[in-house]
Amino acid sequence: MAYRFQISANLLTWPRKCACCGDSADKHLKASASRTTGKRVRTTKTSWWEVPYCSSCLNHKASFESAGSWLLAGFLFGIVTWYFAASASNSGLIGFIAGVILLLLSFWPYRQAVKVAKLKMKPGCCSPGAAVQYIEWHGTMHTFVFKNKSYLDSFLSSNSGKKRSDIKEI
Structure with missing residues (x-):
């Protein structure tokens, strides 16, 4: 609240x-x-x-606040992966799927970083x-x-x- x-x-x-x-x-x-x-x-x-x-x-x-860098990195690496996978396979769909998978994988370290931040909070803290x-x-x-x-x-x-x-x- x-x-x-x-x-x-x-x-x-x-x-x-x-x-x-x-x-x-x-x-x-x-x-x-x-x-x-x-x-x-x-x-x-x-x-x-x-x-x-x-x-x-x-x-x-x-x-x-630094946890969000994992999502940014996943997005950027996803775009790069999309480009190179699409170029290597001559299929934009394969590149897209590879990029989306990399983006989705970035949510795991993001959640872990948020969890670490919340563990650092004291009982009286109002927000991470x-x-x-x-x-x-x-x-x-x-x-x-x-x-x-x-x-x-x-x-x-x-x-x-x-x-x-x-x-x-x-």
């Missing part, structure tokens, strides 16, 4: 605990959002907030990936998605004087 809301502020106060597990934070991770403006001259601007995390949660987050996502901003209005309800409550308490939208469960 995740919680989406908007808050209006120039400065936000982040609770000094890990956004994922709630333990004391010893590091920070930038939650960033980018936007592009202009038609003829396009300008991209990135904004971010430094969200507190503990080292353990950053470790399982990095492991979880990012616990806080910065979605967008317009002026001083910022949109966030929090996955940890208790951290969200602490965040809202720390920023109680600021205007915000209703919280939507997503």
Whole structure:
């Protein structure tokens, strides 16, 4: 379960605990959002907030995010295999089947990598990936998605004087 809301502020106060597990934070991770403006001259601007995390949660987050590289590698090697198998056999169908088999085989190491990332999680962790996502901003209005309800409550308490939208469960 995740919680989406908007808050209006120039400065936000982040609770000094890990956004994922709630333990004391010893590091920070930038939650960033980018936007592009202009038609003829396009300008991209990135904004971010430094969200507190503990080292353990950053470790399982990095492991979880690197798991996707197995799927990318399977896709790329599948295309290369498709090309060479089709060329060698003079049959596009054989090349296609070989490429799809290689892609499907990449799901096994992907699942193993996700399993390893989940094993690194502590009992209080809310997600193997990012616990806080910065979605967008317009002026001083910022949109966030929090996955940890208790951290969200602490965040809202720390920023109680600021205007915000209703919280939507997503």
